[in-house]
Amino acid sequence: MLLREYVPLAPLTTFGIGGPARWLAEPDSEDSVVEAVSFARKRSLPLFVLGGGSNVLASDEGFAGLVLRIALRGIQQDGNHFRVAAGEGWDAFVSHAVGLGFGGIECLAGIPGTVGGTPVQNVGAYGQEVSDTIVAVRVLDLKSLTFTELPASACGFSYRRSIFNSRQQQRFIVTRVDFRLRTAAFPVISYPELRSCFQDRTQPPTLGEVAAAVREIRHGKGMLIVPGEDDCRSAGSFFKNPIVAESRYEEVSAVAGYPAPRFTAARGFVKIPAAWLLEESGFHKGFMMGNAGISSRHTLALINRGGATAKDILALRDRIIDAVEKKFEIRLDPEPVWLG
Numbered sequence: 001m002l003l004r005e006y007v008p009l010a011p012l013t014t015f016g017i018g019g020p021a022r023w024l025a026e027p028d029s030e031d032s033v034v035e036a037v038s039f040a041r042k043r044s045l046p047l048f049v050l051g052g053g054s055n056v057l058a059s060d061e062g063f064a065g066l067v068l069r070i071a072l073r074g075i076q077q078d079g080n081h082f083r084v085a086a087g088e089g090w091d092a093f094v095s096h097a098v099g100l101g102f103g104g105i106e107c108l109a110g111i112p113g114t115v116g117g118t119p120v121q122n123v124g125a126y127g128q129e130v131s132d133t134i135v136a137v138r139v140l141d142l143k144s145l146t147f148t149e150l151p152a153s154a155c156g157f158s159y160r161r162s163i164f165n166s167r168q169q170q171r172f173i174v175t176r177v178d179f180r181l182r183t184a185a186f187p188v189i190s191y192p193e194l195r196s197c198f199q200d201r202t203q204p205p206t207l208g209e210v211a212a213a214v215r216e217i218r219h220g221k222g223m224l225i226v227p228g229e230d231d232c233r234s235a236g237s238f239f240k241n242p243i244v245a246e247s248r249y250e251e252v253s254a255v256a257g258y259p260a261p262r263f264t265a266a267r268g269f270v271k272i273p274a275a276w277l278l279e280e281s282g283f284h285k286g287f288m289m290g291n292a293g294i295s296s297r298h299t300l301a302l303i304n305r306g307g308a309t310a311k312d313i314l315a316l317r318d319r320i321i322d323a324v325e326k327k328f329e330i331r332l333d334p335e336p337v338w339l340g
Contacts, residue, residue, distance in 0.1 A: 023040075033173060046065030050067050054112035057336045070114065080183050093115055094211060108125055110211075165337075189210065235301075238300055239334055242271070275298070284299065289319065317334060
């Protein structure tokens with residue numbers, strides 16, 4: 001296993017921000033993952049698992065421990081069951097599955113990062129979540145230093161949450177994710193924004209057409225990572241959509257003076273778009289605060305306008321959170337993970 005010292009983190013994240021990692025390893029086998037963990041433990045080093053760097057904000061000072069950039073590769077297929085190594089690119093896997101005619105993840109096209117990161121956040125978009133298709137997650141249990149397979153029912157999936165980023169955070173390292181996809185599948189077109197792409201069609205779109213439409217929508221919002229585009233120096237949606245009780249929703253609407261947009265959540269609860277809360281609180285597309293700002297294409301994407309530091313992004317984050325809480329008494333929950 002190759003270990004590198006003082007590796008800049010900025011080029012390894014979509015934000016393009018971050019100081020050096022004291023150590024960095026890119027294990028390409030389960031044995032080398034164990035070897036890397038053992039290296040860190042022998043030296044009492046903190047450990048951080050980095051996938052595609054798409055949901056991370058790295059400290060300006062860097063990270064004083066060992067960063068594991070999982071590089072396990074491989075896709076095994078048995079009928080509609082796919083076993084995918086954690087280091088595989090997520091969007092590449094979506095393209096692979098859709099190209100074979102398998103549905104269930106077509107609306108998750110264009111999302112950056114690796115397969116191993118998707119169960120951690122229970123990645124979702126346009127009416128689909130990865131938990132809808134995950135059968136099991138293979139992990140290294142850092143308590144016992146043994147590998148085990150957790151069924152989906154043991155992963156505690158909910159909106160943008162799992163045991164991997166909540167009650168069992170830092171206990172497991174994902175090395176493989178198993179999916180059961182749908183054969184002969186019709187694509188899911190539940191969101192109005194996506195339906196409008198095909199409203200003039202007499203025939204239902206193919207899985208591939210839906211995936212392509214999702215990528216185009218994401219591109220239009222600056223949510224597709226395209227090198228050279230300023231709006232793409234971000235971590236995607238920076239805040240989670242808050243889920244509130246119906247009664248709380250009515251109070252929010254009263255403050256706004258008109259019915260707030262909403263999506264159905266659990267019984268008695270609704271999801272309010274965080275982007276709407278930002279806009280109602282004075283944070284519009286293209287808002288600037290020094291070298292940090294809000295994307296000109298999507299209100300939820302905080303961006304590095306060029307030369308921004310992590311402190312710049314955090315200052316903008318805190319200003320937004322405080323303003324929304326002051327107006328609506330809702331405290332927004334950021335999505336990106338802090339590294340450092």
